[in-house]
Amino acid sequence: MITLTVDGIADLGAARMQMALSLGWHIVVACLGVGMPAITLLAEWRGHRTGDVHYRLLARRWARALGVLFAVGAVSGTILSFEMGLLWPGLMGTYGEIIGLPFSLEGIAFFIEAIFLGIYLYAWDRLPPTAHLLSGIPIVLAGVASAFFVVCANAWMQQPVGFTAENGRIATVDPWAAMFNPAAPTLTVHMILAAFMVAGFTMASVYAVAMLRGRRDRYHRLGLLLPLTVAAIVTPVQIGVGDWAAHAVANNQPVKLAAMEGVFETARGVPLHLGGIEIDGELRYALEIPNALSLLAHWDPHAEIRGLNEVPPADRPPVNVVHWAFQIMVGLGFALLVLAVWLALSWKRRRDLPSSPWFLRATACSGVAAVAALEAGWIVTEVGRQPWIVYGVQRTSEAVNPAPGLVYGFVLVTAVYVALTVATVYVLRRLARDVPVPIAPQERDVTDYKVV
Amino acid sequence: MPLPEIMLAVLWVGLTAYVLFAGADFGGGIWDLLAGGAVTGRRQRALVEHSIGPVWEANHVWLIFVIVLMWTGIPPVFAAVASTLYIPLTLAALGIIGRGAAFAFRKVSTELWQQRLFGATFAFSSVVTPFFLGTVAGAIASGRVPPGIAKGDLVGSWVNPTSLAAGALAVGTAAYLAAVYLTRDAERAGAADLVDAFRRRALGCGAVVGVLSAVGLLVLRADAPALFAEITSGRALPLLLLSVVAGLASLVLLWRRAYLAVRVTAALAVTGLLWGWGVGQYPSLLPGVSLADAAATDTVLAASLGSLAVGALLLLPSLWWLYATFQRDRVAARPDRRPD
Numbered sequence: 001m002i003t004l005t006v007d008g009i010a011d012l013g014a015a016r017m018q019m020a021l022s023l024g025w026h027i028v029v030a031c032l033g034v035g036m037p038a039i040t041l042l043a044e045w046r047g048h049r050t051g052d053v054h055y056r057l058l059a060r061r062w063a064r065a066l067g068v069l070f071a072v073g074a075v076s077g078t079i080l081s082f083e084m085g086l087l088w089p090g091l092m093g094t095y096g097e098i099i100g101l102p103f104s105l106e107g108i109a110f111f112i113e114a115i116f117l118g119i120y121l122y123a124w125d126r127l128p129p130t131a132h133l134l135s136g137i138p139i140v141l142a143g144v145a146s147a148f149f150v151v152c153a154n155a156w157m158q159q160p161v162g163f164t165a166e167n168g169r170i171a172t173v174d175p176w177a178a179m180f181n182p183a184a185p186t187l188t189v190h191m192i193l194a195a196f197m198v199a200g201f202t203m204a205s206v207y208a209v210a211m212l213r214g215r216r217d218r219y220h221r222l223g224l225l226l227p228l229t230v231a232a233i234v235t236p237v238q239i240g241v242g243d244w245a246a247h248a249v250a251n252n253q254p255v256k257l258a259a260m261e262g263v264f265e266t267a268r269g270v271p272l273h274l275g276g277i278e279i280d281g282e283l284r285y286a287l288e289i290p291n292a293l294s295l296l297a298h299w300d301p302h303a304e305i306r307g308l309n310e311v312p313p314a315d316r317p318p319v320n321v322v323h324w325a326f327q328i329m330v331g332l333g334f335a336l337l338v339l340a341v342w343l344a345l346s347w348k349r350r351r352d353l354p355s356s357p358w359f360l361r362a363t364a365c366s367g368v369a370a371v372a373a374l375e376a377g378w379i380v381t382e383v384g385r386q387p388w389i390v391y392g393v394q395r396t397s398e399a400v401n402p403a404p405g406l407v408y409g410f411v412l413v414t415a416v417y418v419a420l421t422v423a424t425v426y427v428l429r430r431l432a433r434d435v436p437v438p439i440a441p442q443e444r445d446v447t448d449y450k451v452v
Numbered sequence: 453m454p455l456p457e458i459m460l461a462v463l464w465v466g467l468t469a470y471v472l473f474a475g476a477d478f479g480g481g482i483w484d485l486l487a488g489g490a491v492t493g494r495r496q497r498a499l500v501e502h503s504i505g506p507v508w509e510a511n512h513v514w515l516i517f518v519i520v521l522m523w524t525g526i527p528p529v530f531a532a533v534a535s536t537l538y539i540p541l542t543l544a545a546l547g548i549i550g551r552g553a554a555f556a557f558r559k560v561s562t563e564l565w566q567q568r569l570f571g572a573t574f575a576f577s578s579v580v581t582p583f584f585l586g587t588v589a590g591a592i593a594s595g596r597v598p599p600g601i602a603k604g605d606l607v608g609s610w611v612n613p614t615s616l617a618a619g620a621l622a623v624g625t626a627a628y629l630a631a632v633y634l635t636r637d638a639e640r641a642g643a644a645d646l647v648d649a650f651r652r653r654a655l656g657c658g659a660v661v662g663v664l665s666a667v668g669l670l671v672l673r674a675d676a677p678a679l680f681a682e683i684t685s686g687r688a689l690p691l692l693l694l695s696v697v698a699g700l701a702s703l704v705l706l707w708r709r710a711y712l713a714v715r716v717t718a719a720l721a722v723t724g725l726l727w728g729w730g731v732g733q734y735p736s737l738l739p740g741v742s743l744a745d746a747a748a749t750d751t752v753l754a755a756s757l758g759s760l761a762v763g764a765l766l767l768l769p770s771l772w773w774l775y776a777t778f779q780r781d782r783v784a785a786r787p788d789r790r791p792d
């Protein structure tokens with residue numbers, strides 16, 4: 001899938017795999033870090049409004065899990081900032097200053113987030129309820145802001161604007177233009193919505209599993225309903241934004257679009273390909289929907305779509321990876337939409353969850369599906385940009401650290417991530433079972449509540 | 453001051469904050485490691501956990517701040533340092549993962565074997581991480597990171613007398629700061645025996661760090677004579693003196709049980725050392741590379757520094773609230789609720 005030796009640099013493959021592993025890991029936790037605080041605050045707020053002890057207990061438990069997730073989010077994110085330099089010094093040494101502004105802004109957001117998280121998690125017993133609720137709001141804002149900033153930096157790698165270069169050195173920079181590049185609007189909005197989907201569906205799926213095991217009390221029903229409602233509201237919007245993102249790609253990164261759709265020959269009235277694999281420069285076994293790609297990408301059934309053959313083979317991304325990642329993301333997006341509509345219809349008719357066990361089963365799978373869509377989407381974006389690290393400006397092979405031995409670093413980092421994954425999953429499962437909620441003497445009603 | 457100088461100063465402020473705050477969090481881990489068996493060490497570990505729990509993530513962000521400012525403000529230096537020193541930096545990064553994650557995991561685990569496993573990971577990585585970060589500082593200070601990408605010796609750059617001395621000094625400083633801060637925390641918690649324990653450690657550790665600094669200077673004289681000359685006779689001399697005086701004063705204050713005042717002098721001693729190095733080395737960043745050669749364009753510096761200034765308006769009150777909330781004692785049981 002990814003060739004391990006490119007341009008004679010054996011370690012390039014290792015560096016790319018290490019980056020993909022660390023980012024793919026971090027992004028899941030980061031999505032929970034963006035979406036979960038909002039959902040937790042919603043529960044806490046409902047608890048105070050209605051006095052319903054179940055909401056308050058849910059908020060307390062989610063906050064507890066957040067403490068763990070934020071810690072692993074912070075450390076895995078720190079590794080990423082190291083890796084930007086350890087693995088890609090060629091990128092950072094030249095272009096680091098251009099993407100420095102969004103990262104600096106992100107640093108401020110992290111600070112706000114970490115500060116208020118410390119207060120929110122540890123001062124439950126030191127603050128009156130309303131002040132405590134308010135202390136959570138900066139966490140939500142800062143989480144969304146940090147996702148926005150970091151994706152702006154990534155978007156610049158897709159659409160590098162706002163600078164001039166003279167013989168390999170940066171001459172002038174307009175950092176604001178670089179940050180608000182043409183790819184930023186679609187990518188950031190799509191990412192932030194994805195974070196809410198991932199958080200909502202994942203949290204709901206935990207309670208769906210519990211309900212399938214027979215725990216159907218109000219606590220578990222609310223634990224499913226609240227996050228699932230959030231995710232269900234976001235899903236249709238996300239599909240619309242995804243379409244917007246595809247238009248942006250069609251206009252700005254035609255090679256990526258061609259790889260996403262497996263289009264080789266430039267033509268008008270191009271069909272949409274469902275499935276299929278690329279063999280010898282041709283997409284085979286795909287189901288074709290006539291003119292649909294031209295229509296979707298440019299709102300015109302006869303619009304021209306540029307094919308991969310326009311660029312030399314060395315400038316093309318791996319078609320199968322990008323094509324299938326795109327199909328998987330879109331497919332899962334529509335599958336999640338079906339779940340959302342199911343919930344909405346049942347709620348409209350009966351003010352209740354659908355009674356079918358298949359609804360619970362589907363919800364139990366929805367968390368994994370949302371995460372898979374997220375990873376697939378990033379693969380489209382990042383692998384679809386290859387062989388460029390900065391689209392059209394710098395090749396990935398020019399950016400990599402030429403020092404020998406990166407392979408061993410990759411092996412070591414992989415081992416640590418495996419251990420980290422096992423420990424995180426284990427600890428979160430224990431938390432769900434037997435650990436009491438954080439202390440808050442002024443809310444004894446909740447502290448003394450036993451969960452089955 | 454021109455923008456590159458301001459940027460470098462801000463970067464150094466961030467580094468100082470990282471050493472003073474997060475350094476002490478690492479030191480807490482070191483004392484956790486040395487606290488003894490699961491039963492005898494329980495109260496000490498609880499004190500450490502209680503003190504660093506709410507603040508370590510915020511303290512940790514200073515490191516991210518320093519890294520981001522490096523690639524924004526002096527990108528070629530960042531690239532040279534990260535590529536040549538990728539081995540100790542990777543190890544430090546893994547230590548950071550182990551420390552942060554294990555600390556959070558231990559907090560929520562209930563069984564002894566889990567607490568032991570996570571506790572050991574937390575404590576061990578608390579020693580390793582400052583050590584490797586120290587070797588990186590030593591590599592830069594002794595001019596072993598040449599400009600360009602991965603142009604330096606991948607091993608010799610950080611396995612050398614200055615780096616090893618700096619690594620040891622980093623670990624010692626972390627332990628010392630933690631002992632000083634924990635003495636006061638124990639006093640506030642009303643644990644007289646822990647106060648004594650940490651006071652003794654702070655005294656011992658302070659003496660060790662003093663000796664380590666002196667040894668470090670000797671190593672520097674042999675290994676990096678130019679920097680040594682700047683520090684001991686050039687413009688950095690006042691900072692070195694400040695560090696020595698504050699260090700001695702700290703020992704006296706500890707002896708006399710002035711636990712709040714010693715926080716200030718201990719921090720000053722460390723700050724003097726850091727700024728002495730910075731001022732001594734300025735304006736050269738890497739061999740043959742001065743700040744003017746490496747600095748980013750002014751538009752970038754202006755935008756980033758401006759944003760940070762605006763951000764500081766949000767941050768400073770928030771940080772103050774964080775520390776104030778946890779340095780204060782719990783709100784008394786509210787009258788409208790059942791008492792405990």
Ligand code: HDD
Pocket residue numbers: 151158183186187188190191193194195197198238239241242243245246247249329330331332333334336370371373374375376377378379380381382384
């Ligand atoms: C829950 C996750 C999720 C779901 C359901 C979808 N996406 Fe997505 N997609 C992402 C999560 C995501 C992502 C992981 O967040 C990406 C990667 C980069 C980004 O900003 O968003 C992404 C990227 C991404 C890109 C690439 C943008 C680029 O490279 O510039 C396109 C064209 C789409 N998406 C289109 C869609 C469409 C048409 C969807 C309709 C079903 C869809 N996405 C559903």
Ligand code: HEM
Pocket residue numbers: 002016017019020023024027088091150151152153154155375378379382383386388389396
């Ligand atoms: C805004 C955040 C991100 C930035 C700044 C970023 C940056 C990078 C960089 C520098 C590389 C290495 C160079 C390259 O191979 O082109 C890379 C590769 C990659 N990234 Fe991202 N990335 C981001 C988000 C993500 C996320 C969240 C994922 C999640 C899966 C991801 C997936 C990948 C993959 C799979 C590769 C390897 C691509 C390949 O080498 O074929 N990226 N990214």
Ligand code: HEM
Pocket residue numbers: 026027029030031032033034069070071072073074075076077078079080081084110111113114143144146147150151191195509512513516
């Ligand atoms: C190269 C890419 C990336 C780098 C260098 C990076 C860096 C970091 C760092 C250093 C942290 C820790 C902050 C703290 O101490 O609290 C962090 C956390 C976070 N990151 Fe990333 N990140 C990257 C990719 C992403 C992406 C693609 C997202 C998109 C959502 C993201 C969103 C977040 C969020 C919301 C947090 C805070 C929540 C948490 O700690 O769980 N990051 N990141």
